Amino acid sequence: MKHLLSLKDYSKEEILDFISLAEKVKKKPRRYSKKLKGKTLLMLFAKPSLRTHLSFDIAMYQLGGHAIFYDLSHSVLGEKESIKDFSKVTSRYVNVIMARLYGHEQIEELAKYSSVPIINGLTNFEHPAQVLGDLLTIKEIFGKLEGIKLTYMGDADNNVTNSLIYACPKVGIKLNIICPRQLKPKIPGKYSLSFNPKDAKGQIIYTDTWYSYHVEKSQYAKRKKLLRKFQVNKKLLGNAKFMHCLPATRGDEVTDEVMDSKQSLVYDQAYNRLPIQQAILLKLLKY
């Protein structure tokens, strides 16, 4: 049994397998429509979600299975109930669990005691399902991954950045990170790092919100000031394609002009969450 907690734990071949299965499901959805018949996915959310929630729910339905949404604000997890007990109980009811949590150590604890695969639907540290979907989008647009140059711009002490750091070098994408000194990545990896927005280069500019779910509201004004120079606007984008995992704060990390431009891939990225979740579910459940 394998969990999907971090892309650090996945090889190049396994990552490419997810992508090629997602491509197959996208091409011939009917072939997969009964593969997970009788199977149940439990979706746990400690933070808000639009794309992850909908795409996993619809993915399960389209594969013939069933998804249960559970808002963790309704539970006493971590207070009256330990993650261990929670995991041992829930994993006996269902076949697979997807969880969006705060601390990455919480999802590791959940996985430690689970009898079924656990999928990371975002922690403060990583967002692997997002980045797998993004690789599918890049492959569709450029016809390949190997040799593509991607600049990540903005808050780089960030879950999406960490998943990019783990995945990009494995599939041959050259990753360049541009961020304020105070928000540089905390993990080592094969990427180039700059603190100057003018160093943006490559076929893709990727950014994420300056206000991730786990960032306290009291920090917003400080971050806005710190990150202002790293906004992706038309001039900075040049001829590159634009990517963003969403939700986007238009006017902050990205301008309306860029979001709505023909170079923007954001809605393709959002859509591709669906086939990639299908591939993830199929693979982890060994369909």
Ligand code: NVA
């Ligand atoms: N970095 C963002 C990603 C949202 C999908 C956050 O954690 O809120």
